[in-house]
Each structure stands twice: as C-alpha cells, then as structure tokens.
Amino acid sequence: MSVRYLDHFFTPRSVAVVGASARPGSVGATVFANLAAGGFRGAIWPVNPRSGEIGGIKAFRDVADLPGAPGLAVICTPAATVPAIVARLGAMGCRAAVVISAGLDAPAPGGGTLRQAMLDAARPHLLRILGPNCVGLLVPGIGLNASFAPTAALPGRLAFVAQSGALVTTVLDWARERRIGFSCFVSLGDGTDVDFGDLLDYLAGDPGTDAILLYAESVRQARKFMSAARSAARAKPTVIVKAGRTAEAAHAAFSHTGALAGADLVYDAAIRRAGMLRVFTTAELFDAVAILARPRAAGTGAGRLAILTNGGGPGVLATDALVAGGGAPARLAEATLARLDAGLPPNWSRANPVDIIGDAPAARYQHALRVLLESGEADAVLLIHAPTAIVTSAEVARAVLPALRQAAKPVLCCWLGGAGAAPARSLCAEAGVPQFDTPEEAVRAWLQLLDYQRNQALLTEVPGAVRLAPPQREEARARMAALAAGGAAVLPEEEVRALLSAYGIPLVATASAVDEEDAVQAAARIGYPVALKIVSPEVSHKSDVGGVALDLDDEAALRQAARAMRQRLAALRPGARLAGFTVQAMARRPQAVELIAGLGTDPVFGPVVLFGQGGVAVEAAADSAIGLPPLNRVLARDMIGRTRVARLLGAYRGRPPADLDALADVLVRVGQMAADLPALCELDINPLLADSAGVLALDARMRIAPPPAAGDALARLAILPYPDELERRVDTRIGVLTLRPIRPEDGAAHQVFFHALTPEDVHFRLFGSQRELSPAQLARFTQIDYAREMAFILTRPGPAGEGETLGVARLVTDPDNIVGEFAIVVRSDLKGQGLGSLLLAALLDYARARGTGAIVGLALSDNTRMHALARKLGFTLCSAADGTVEMRRVLNPQAGAP
Incomplete structure (x- = not known):
C-alpha cells in the first residue's frame, strides 16, 4: 500500500484514544491530555475499560462501544492487545491508526510475531498503521496533537518526518523556541506499514506543505523510496538528515569496489540522484530550510556570494568559510565599485567583502545593499551586522527590510550579538527573511543551497541524443548462466574479458596461458613488450604476491618473470594454486591516468556503480564516487566530476584533456551490466587507463552469486532501467x-x-x-x-x-x-x-x-x-x-x- 487512506491521518473528523488514562505519567494519559489541549475541533473519544470519564470527557469501555468508526485511532495499549484492537477498528470502518505501543516483535499466540498479526488484522480492511513504537502525530493547523511529545508544534508549512522518537521530541522543543512551524510532524517509529515512501508521496501533493524534512536511520524498500523521493523533490524542497554515517566498509572485500562502496556513500548517491539535499545535523536542516523554502532561492546563477558587513573580522570569517566550502566570492566590477563609492566613505574596503566601516548608519546599509542586489556579479548577498553604539540592529533591519522583501536574488542576514540583536532577528523572521546567528552558519546555508541546486539540475538536465550501440546481451546472459550453473563465484579472466567485450568496454590485447611455454607463444603472437600476470583462484589482488611483471621486452625476460612469480607465490601463499598466466600487450600511454570503474551490491539499494582513482593504492587514495544505475552520460560525468582525480583528466601543462565521453560511456555500460546480469554482484576494472585517445581496461575481476528467482531479475535495482x-x-x-x-x-x-x-x-x-x-x-x-x-x-x-x-x-x-x-x-x-x-x-x-x-x-x-x-x-x-x-x-x- 502507499498513499491510500493517508488523508485520514492528517484530516480526521474524530479521534479515538485507545488506552486513554487518567493515571499521571502514563503514555495513555499524556496522549489524551495533549489531544484534549491541542484545540482539535472534532470529536475526541477516550477508550478505557475501567473509566467512566477522563478529563471531563465520557470514556468508552471498548472500541465496539464508540458512536461510530473513528477517523483516526491512537493505540496506547500493551503490545499483546494491539492485533485484536486493530481487527475491531478495521471491521468498524476505521482506516488509520497510530500505534504508539512498543514490543510488537514478541511472539503472537498463533505463531509469528505480534507485528505480523497486527498487519494481518489490518490488511482485509485496508487500515493504515503509523508505527508501532512511535511518538505519534501532530497536525498543528487543525489542533491535532496525537502524541506523547512534551511540547506542541506551532503551525507552519514545513513537514517533518523522523524515525527517531528521541529526535522528534528534541526537534519539537528546538523549533518552538525558534518559532519554526509545521504543517505536520510525524514520528515514523518502526515504519511497519506507513513508511518514508508513503509519506513522501502524500506530502509532495499536500498544498499546505512547502518543504519536506526527513530524519532517516534506514530505508527498507529502496525502489519505493527512490520513486517517491524523486517525485517529491521535483515538487518542493526535500531535505534529509541521514544518520549512521560512520559505518566502516569491509576492508577484506573481494574487490576494491566492495571495500570502497560503503553504505553511507550509497545513501549519499541515492539522495543526490533523487534531487534531495543531504545535511548532517538538525541545525543544518533548519538552516537549509530557512533559505530553500523561499521562492527566490530558485536561481543561484554561478553561486557567487557578495558579503556586506560593518566589521572586517566577520567578513573575513564568512569569506574563509565560503572558500573552504568550495564557494565563490563575487568579484565586483569597476562599475559596481564606483556605484558603491557614491554612498560609502573613502576608507571602505573597495572589494568583496564590502566593509562599510563600523560607524555605518542604516542609510549606508541601504545604499550598499541596493547596489549589490542590482549588480550582475553577485548571485546572492550575505548581510552581516555587528552591534555598535551608533545604530541598533533593529534600526538597520527596519531600513533594509523593504529591499529584502523585494529582492530578486537570495539575501541572508546575520545579526551578531545576544539580546541586542533579538529584535532584528524577530523582524526578519516575521518577514520570512533567512537569518542566522553567525557568518559561518549563513555561509553553510548558502553552500547547501548550491548543493541542492546541483542535485536539482541533474533532475532537469537532458542528455544528448547519443545512444550507445546495444550490447550483446543474449550472449552475455548465456555465458553468465553457464558460469552460475557450473558453481563459479570468482570468474576466470578469459570469461571476464568476454563479458566486458560483449558490452563494448575497450580491452588491451590479452591471451591466457596454461604454463610458461604457452605464455611464450602468446607473447610472440601479441608482440613484445608484454605484461605477465599470474592466474590463481586463491589470489584476488595479484600485486600482493608479486604476480605482475611489466615491460617484458623479450622471451628471456618473460621466462625469468614467470619462474620468479611461481617461486614468490609458493613462498607467500603456500596453499594457492597457480592456474596459469595472462599475457597482455603493454599499453604505451604515458599521459594516461589510472582509474577504477566497478560495480558493487548494496544490501538496500542493490547494484551501485563506482568510479575513482585507480591503481594498487586505490583504497589508500579513497577517491571515489558512487552512482545508482541506470546511468546516462550526464549522470556519469557528474560522478566523474565528484572525484579529486577529475582534475587530472582535464588539460594542464600542455597535456590534452582525457576523452570524458568515452570514460562516461564505460560507466554507463557498467550500469547496463548491472541491469542485464542479475548474477553479477562485484566488478572491478582496475586500472582503467584514460587519456585523450580514449579508455583502455588493463585488468578486471568479477564475482557472481546465485541470481534471483525467475522473473525477478530487476527486483534488486532501486531504479528501473529502460524497458x-x-x-x-x-x-x-x-x-x-x-x-x-x-x-x-x-x-x-x-x-x-x-x-x-x-x-x-x-x-x-x-x-x-x-x-x-x-x-x-x-x-x-x-x-x-x-x-x-x-x-x-x-x-x-x-x-x-x-x-x-x-x-x-x-x-x-x-x-x-x-x-x-x-x-x-x-x-x-x-x-x-x-x-x-x-x-x-x-x-x-x-x-x-x-x-x-x-x-x-x-x-x-x-x-x-x-x-x-x-x-x-x-x-x-x-x-x-x-x-x-x-x-x-x-x-x-x-x-x-x-
């Protein structure tokens, strides 16, 4: 199920509290008190078998005694009672229930868990369940506080959805102090039925919500989440705090890709692909919303920020934060400087930051702000005011507010100080102008806006009409099926090369050899110089045992290298079997950059494509980007651009730029392999050489696993590919x-x-x-x-x-x-x-x-x-x-x- 009947949570005409109580400190008492005190104008029905009246309102002994089916039920009873209550509510016609009760993983009398019994009871009636194990639900606009939160929410136009109950109560308190209001505040709890995908779908179409805020610890249904998130992010700003960033990747993975594709990087890729903005703290969450929810934030141009300040220090702090975060200070043109000169004292900074000196009256702020807003060099303005005895913050705020309201580009205000700055902050808050306590916070919000705009651009950028030649899918599938049927896990090198070739990935000339003599004959066919590599099922990374020899110019050098490899393998890995050698033509490309392209499998989001700096030190470099397949050239080039090694792929010191289209096409092909070959779980192409002549794969390895059940080949993909x-x-x-x-x-x-x-x-x-x-x-x-x-x-x-x-x-x-x-x-x-x-x-x-x-x-x-x-x-x-x-x-x- 998805959005069906979700409106019953947000617009109920009546609410029944099952387990309502008069006992102070109990969950049932707190929920009922919050509901009664919230101003909800519909009927409120407490249900308690031992109370005739609670809080002056008649109580009902059982849900069957209610005057009718409640629009919303809130269940606060012991876990063992929940399935039966849900069944009775569903039979009455109730379509939405908030289950605050915890402990539903306990065994049910008839087998299974209480959680499953609850779902089974709800399903025949299409009754939707929020929770269990949640704080509850608040819809301030209708006075609905169906929660045991200690603080009510103010009405507003932000929707907040969180998995953590503790965070719900913390953010409610934090937001109320800052007068931040909400269209709804939802504690997801365990998300057994209603989950992130459902709520994103509903809130995307909710006319009372301007922006969606999420706090997520995990996602269960990746495709449903991605579809809903992409739809919501197209409709309105969607910001997410994803907890659990520090989980370590497995260092002893079969492939470099497996080691580098950590879970947090995958979540980051999913969030970016959906067009959402990821932040890392609750403070950043609301900083982002302060600017994202404003219509004028839509156009950020090149992201150039002008800083207007009455103090040099705060301006320097803001500039440092901007540059350190990858932002760009606006470079003011001479014409703009001349216009500023007309209203500023001779000793002003004549540069960005625009320091208008500590004795600046309100009129000086007005003049400088007007010039910067009208200039073509600044895409946004950060206004900083440090308290002085000359003019109060409130006077400056009143003077500039008309320009702030009419500004066609974003303006961020920073009112430094404590109580003295409070009136200015209040004026900005009432006018809906983004305002921040420190220059660093304001710059961080600006950088977040730029990140958001880049993610949104990926949703709207149309790739060129170039379409790659179709791969030899049927041949590749047949080969993979035969390998899987034979029980293969790590594929032989000749099979890896055949599969890559079927997808049009350029490969260096290569031959397999069963022994030294065979290697000599292969080298003669390919032509010297050659590279020699061992083949051993027990060795994933050949260089670990000295199993790679380069620039072998003749037969004698090749024989010597083969014998030395055999001895090193026996000494370093006594149990490893030498199955033969691989002979490759030496790729003489001195200006090429060593890269890695690969495929890994995430337990939630399924196949992911990896790109980054390659070579033997790939894990140490830790320079990689993750993308969710399917990819096109736009998405692939975005992945490339998010790595440090991308700077080496451009032109510099007389070196021509690498062929980025050819490189992007390799990533697109890897993504195609993920969709076409469900048994493929890991792939490393490393090193992948890239220069102005194109790309060339020198080495690759693959691991496969039993494919999914028949007819379910695409189930593991978070985003469906082209059919x-x-x-x-x-x-x-x-x-x-x-x-x-x-x-x-x-x-x-x-x-x-x-x-x-x-x-x-x-x-x-x-x-x-x-x-x-x-x-x-x-x-x-x-x-x-x-x-x-x-x-x-x-x-x-x-x-x-x-x-x-x-x-x-x-x-x-x-x-x-x-x-x-x-x-x-x-x-x-x-x-x-x-x-x-x-x-x-x-x-x-x-x-x-x-x-x-x-x-x-x-x-x-x-x-x-x-x-x-x-x-x-x-x-x-x-x-x-x-x-x-x-x-x-x-x-x-x-x-x-x-």
Missing part, C-alpha cells in the same frame, strides 16, 4: 515505425516534436498556450520513472538520420496503481493516419498488464477528435461544469478504482 522489451516495429499508413518507451536521450527530438504542434493542439494538450517547453518540462516529459509511469512514442529516422518523434501517449499512475491518468498527442500534420489509436491501444495493453484499475484522461469540450478516439477504444465520457470532458475506462475492477 527494451517494450520496443516493437509497427506497420502504419505512413510506413514502418518504431513504437517504444521514451528515453532521456529523446529530449532534443521531443522539443522539435513540440514545435511541430499547432497552437490549437498545444492548447488541447496543455490546456493553455505555450511556445516552448522549459528545461524542467522537457526533463519531466522524457526522464520518466518507469516504475510509476510510461510514455510510448512513435518514432522514425529523420532527414539527417536523427530520431524523429511523431506522437506520444503518456500514463502516470498513482502510487497504488489504482488509477492512471493518460494524455496523448500526435504531430499536427500526421493526424488521421491512425497513430493516435495505435498509441492509446499500446497504453491500454501496458496498463492492463500492470494490473492498473482504471485509466482516465481530461479533454477540453471542443477537442472532438480526442472524444471520438476515446469512444472508439471503449472509454466512457462524462462532461464537467468546468468545460472539460472526463474519459474513463475500467480495466481491473478488483483494483478498487472509483
């Missing part, structure tokens, strides 16, 4: 076309397709006029989540061989797959050719196969072509008062579609 199996060729009146799902690389073609639509067709599709698709719209239309939506396109090669989009049919389902909303548009000059029927029929087949309950669409009342198409394919049409026509077709009545 190749849905591609097909179709005969139409205008020739043979390709019908397939849309891809991110279709962005350019989709823009051309949009330009080919008449204004009338744009109006019919978008219910308005529009000449151009924005980058965000283009990304939203082409970078879809295949787990939740589908867009089929009809395409053919254009005049220059590029892909040409002729029509699109789109389906977006709710998270429960009960109802999907569809839309369809065909290029205006190709109407009447049957393309619309073809696309809509394909969408119906897809929805039916997925078990979608019904699909609906809206059309304008004068869009008669769409009405006729819908009737032809079995839709029922119903006119609405707003001038639209709803088109509905039920596909699966059992799904519960309305």
Whole structure:
C-alpha cells in the first residue's frame, strides 16, 4: 500500500484514544491530555475499560462501544492487545491508526510475531498503521496533537518526518523556541506499514506543505523510496538528515569496489540522484530550510556570494568559510565599485567583502545593499551586522527590510550579538527573511543551497541524443548462466574479458596461458613488450604476491618473470594454486591516468556503480564516487566530476584533456551490466587507463552469486532501467515505425516534436498556450520513472538520420496503481493516419498488464477528435461544469478504482 487512506491521518473528523488514562505519567494519559489541549475541533473519544470519564470527557469501555468508526485511532495499549484492537477498528470502518505501543516483535499466540498479526488484522480492511513504537502525530493547523511529545508544534508549512522518537521530541522543543512551524510532524517509529515512501508521496501533493524534512536511520524498500523521493523533490524542497554515517566498509572485500562502496556513500548517491539535499545535523536542516523554502532561492546563477558587513573580522570569517566550502566570492566590477563609492566613505574596503566601516548608519546599509542586489556579479548577498553604539540592529533591519522583501536574488542576514540583536532577528523572521546567528552558519546555508541546486539540475538536465550501440546481451546472459550453473563465484579472466567485450568496454590485447611455454607463444603472437600476470583462484589482488611483471621486452625476460612469480607465490601463499598466466600487450600511454570503474551490491539499494582513482593504492587514495544505475552520460560525468582525480583528466601543462565521453560511456555500460546480469554482484576494472585517445581496461575481476528467482531479475535495482522489451516495429499508413518507451536521450527530438504542434493542439494538450517547453518540462516529459509511469512514442529516422518523434501517449499512475491518468498527442500534420489509436491501444495493453484499475484522461469540450478516439477504444465520457470532458475506462475492477 502507499498513499491510500493517508488523508485520514492528517484530516480526521474524530479521534479515538485507545488506552486513554487518567493515571499521571502514563503514555495513555499524556496522549489524551495533549489531544484534549491541542484545540482539535472534532470529536475526541477516550477508550478505557475501567473509566467512566477522563478529563471531563465520557470514556468508552471498548472500541465496539464508540458512536461510530473513528477517523483516526491512537493505540496506547500493551503490545499483546494491539492485533485484536486493530481487527475491531478495521471491521468498524476505521482506516488509520497510530500505534504508539512498543514490543510488537514478541511472539503472537498463533505463531509469528505480534507485528505480523497486527498487519494481518489490518490488511482485509485496508487500515493504515503509523508505527508501532512511535511518538505519534501532530497536525498543528487543525489542533491535532496525537502524541506523547512534551511540547506542541506551532503551525507552519514545513513537514517533518523522523524515525527517531528521541529526535522528534528534541526537534519539537528546538523549533518552538525558534518559532519554526509545521504543517505536520510525524514520528515514523518502526515504519511497519506507513513508511518514508508513503509519506513522501502524500506530502509532495499536500498544498499546505512547502518543504519536506526527513530524519532517516534506514530505508527498507529502496525502489519505493527512490520513486517517491524523486517525485517529491521535483515538487518542493526535500531535505534529509541521514544518520549512521560512520559505518566502516569491509576492508577484506573481494574487490576494491566492495571495500570502497560503503553504505553511507550509497545513501549519499541515492539522495543526490533523487534531487534531495543531504545535511548532517538538525541545525543544518533548519538552516537549509530557512533559505530553500523561499521562492527566490530558485536561481543561484554561478553561486557567487557578495558579503556586506560593518566589521572586517566577520567578513573575513564568512569569506574563509565560503572558500573552504568550495564557494565563490563575487568579484565586483569597476562599475559596481564606483556605484558603491557614491554612498560609502573613502576608507571602505573597495572589494568583496564590502566593509562599510563600523560607524555605518542604516542609510549606508541601504545604499550598499541596493547596489549589490542590482549588480550582475553577485548571485546572492550575505548581510552581516555587528552591534555598535551608533545604530541598533533593529534600526538597520527596519531600513533594509523593504529591499529584502523585494529582492530578486537570495539575501541572508546575520545579526551578531545576544539580546541586542533579538529584535532584528524577530523582524526578519516575521518577514520570512533567512537569518542566522553567525557568518559561518549563513555561509553553510548558502553552500547547501548550491548543493541542492546541483542535485536539482541533474533532475532537469537532458542528455544528448547519443545512444550507445546495444550490447550483446543474449550472449552475455548465456555465458553468465553457464558460469552460475557450473558453481563459479570468482570468474576466470578469459570469461571476464568476454563479458566486458560483449558490452563494448575497450580491452588491451590479452591471451591466457596454461604454463610458461604457452605464455611464450602468446607473447610472440601479441608482440613484445608484454605484461605477465599470474592466474590463481586463491589470489584476488595479484600485486600482493608479486604476480605482475611489466615491460617484458623479450622471451628471456618473460621466462625469468614467470619462474620468479611461481617461486614468490609458493613462498607467500603456500596453499594457492597457480592456474596459469595472462599475457597482455603493454599499453604505451604515458599521459594516461589510472582509474577504477566497478560495480558493487548494496544490501538496500542493490547494484551501485563506482568510479575513482585507480591503481594498487586505490583504497589508500579513497577517491571515489558512487552512482545508482541506470546511468546516462550526464549522470556519469557528474560522478566523474565528484572525484579529486577529475582534475587530472582535464588539460594542464600542455597535456590534452582525457576523452570524458568515452570514460562516461564505460560507466554507463557498467550500469547496463548491472541491469542485464542479475548474477553479477562485484566488478572491478582496475586500472582503467584514460587519456585523450580514449579508455583502455588493463585488468578486471568479477564475482557472481546465485541470481534471483525467475522473473525477478530487476527486483534488486532501486531504479528501473529502460524497458527494451517494450520496443516493437509497427506497420502504419505512413510506413514502418518504431513504437517504444521514451528515453532521456529523446529530449532534443521531443522539443522539435513540440514545435511541430499547432497552437490549437498545444492548447488541447496543455490546456493553455505555450511556445516552448522549459528545461524542467522537457526533463519531466522524457526522464520518466518507469516504475510509476510510461510514455510510448512513435518514432522514425529523420532527414539527417536523427530520431524523429511523431506522437506520444503518456500514463502516470498513482502510487497504488489504482488509477492512471493518460494524455496523448500526435504531430499536427500526421493526424488521421491512425497513430493516435495505435498509441492509446499500446497504453491500454501496458496498463492492463500492470494490473492498473482504471485509466482516465481530461479533454477540453471542443477537442472532438480526442472524444471520438476515446469512444472508439471503449472509454466512457462524462462532461464537467468546468468545460472539460472526463474519459474513463475500467480495466481491473478488483483494483478498487472509483
């Protein structure tokens, strides 16, 4: 289940407290007291078998005695009683329960655990459960405090969801002191039913929530979380504190990838891929929200910050924090400096930070702020005021507030001092202006905003139309199946090379040899100089036993190296078997950088792609980035750019830059392998050489594990890859076309397709006029989540061989797959050719196969072509008062579609 019935938690008309008590200090008494004192205007029903009245309100002996089904039930009874209470509530028609009780991992009388018994009792009635083992739920806007928190929440427009009960009570107290309000405050507890994914889906569409804050300790259902997080982050700022950062990776892993792909790095990659912002403390969480939730934070330009201060020291502190965090101080142009000169004393700093001197009156702040806001060199302004006897902080705040409210770019305020600065802080807080206690805090918030904008850019950046040649999937799958059937775990080198070759990863010329004589013959075929490496099933890293020899120029050198390797292996690993040698051509690429590309498996998020600095000291360098497959060039190049070694891949000192597209393509291919080969659990390509001539893999190793059950090959992936199996060729009146799902690389073609639509067709599709698709719209239309939506396109090669989009049919389902909303548009000059029927029929087949309950669409009342198409394919049409026509077709009545 997902968002179904979640509205009962946030907008109940009545609340029953099961286990309400008058006994001071008990959970039931605290929850009931909080609820009664919160101002909730609906009915409150205490349930207690031994009390006739609690807090002046009539108590009921059992839930069966209630006047009706409660909109929300809060259960505070012993764990053993919870399953039966849930069953009775569900039978009454209750659809939401907060289970505060703990201890549900205890055995149930009929077998299993009380937790499972609770879920089994709820399932037939579709009753949703928040918890168990949680603090409860607060919705301040309706006075709902269904929790045992010691402090109530103020109303506001921030949603807070946390797994930790202790953190819930701490943040509530912290936020109240700072007058931070919430649309809702949710303690997730164990998250047995309602989890992060469910709440993200609900809150993304909640009009009363401007930003979503999460405190997470773990995620259980990675794909559900990623789909919900990506959807929520597109809709509104979503910030997460992820605890558990310091878990150590396994140092004795089979591969370097396994050692480097620590759990926290994987969470970091998932958060970045979802477009959220990760912070590391609760203070940072609210610092980020102070600026993220403001509309003007949307545009940060190049991230250049101007610092306006009346004291040199605070300005220096802010600059140090900015530069140390990777930020960029704005470089003020001469014209800007001249404008500042006109209103500042001769001894001002004439640079950024703009130090307007300690005796600055409010008017001086007004002048400098206006100039900086109007300058083209600053993307944001940090205003710092240190207390002086000349003018109070409040006077300065009142003077600059009009400009702050109207500013077209972000402005952050820092009012230094204690009680004397409190009035200025209050004025900013009331005006909704971000304000911070120290320059470092303000700079940190600015840097967080830049991180957030970079993550959001990845959601909207459309990759180029370049598409890699398809890999030899069937050959690779057959080879992998044979290896798995034979019980292989660590693959022989020749099999590793064959699999990499099937995916188009460039390899150095290599041959396998069973012994020294065979190695000599192989070297003769390849040509000297060569490299020689041992092959031993018991040795993962050859260099650990001196099993690699380079630059062997002739037969004598090769024989000597082979004999020395055999002796070293026997001495260092007496039990290891020498299975042969690998002979490779020496790659003479003196300007190449040694890199690593690999694949690991995370227990939560499944396969992850790793990139970083390679070579024998890869763990010591610890310079790596993680990405979740599938990847495209945009995502792959972002991974590359997040490493220190990326600086060595650019041009410097006469060296040409490395071919970053070729390098990115290797990462994309590794991601494809993760999707196509479910048995593959670890891969190291190390070293992977990269220079201006391209990339070349010198060595690689793979480990496989028993694949998942049949038909479940994609279950381990957190993000579904492009569904190749849905591609097909179709005969139409205008020739043979390709019908397939849309891809991110279709962005350019989709823009051309949009330009080919008449204004009338744009109006019919978008219910308005529009000449151009924005980058965000283009990304939203082409970078879809295949787990939740589908867009089929009809395409053919254009005049220059590029892909040409002729029509699109789109389906977006709710998270429960009960109802999907569809839309369809065909290029205006190709109407009447049957393309619309073809696309809509394909969408119906897809929805039916997925078990979608019904699909609906809206059309304008004068869009008669769409009405006729819908009737032809079995839709029922119903006119609405707003001038639209709803088109509905039920596909699966059992799904519960309305």
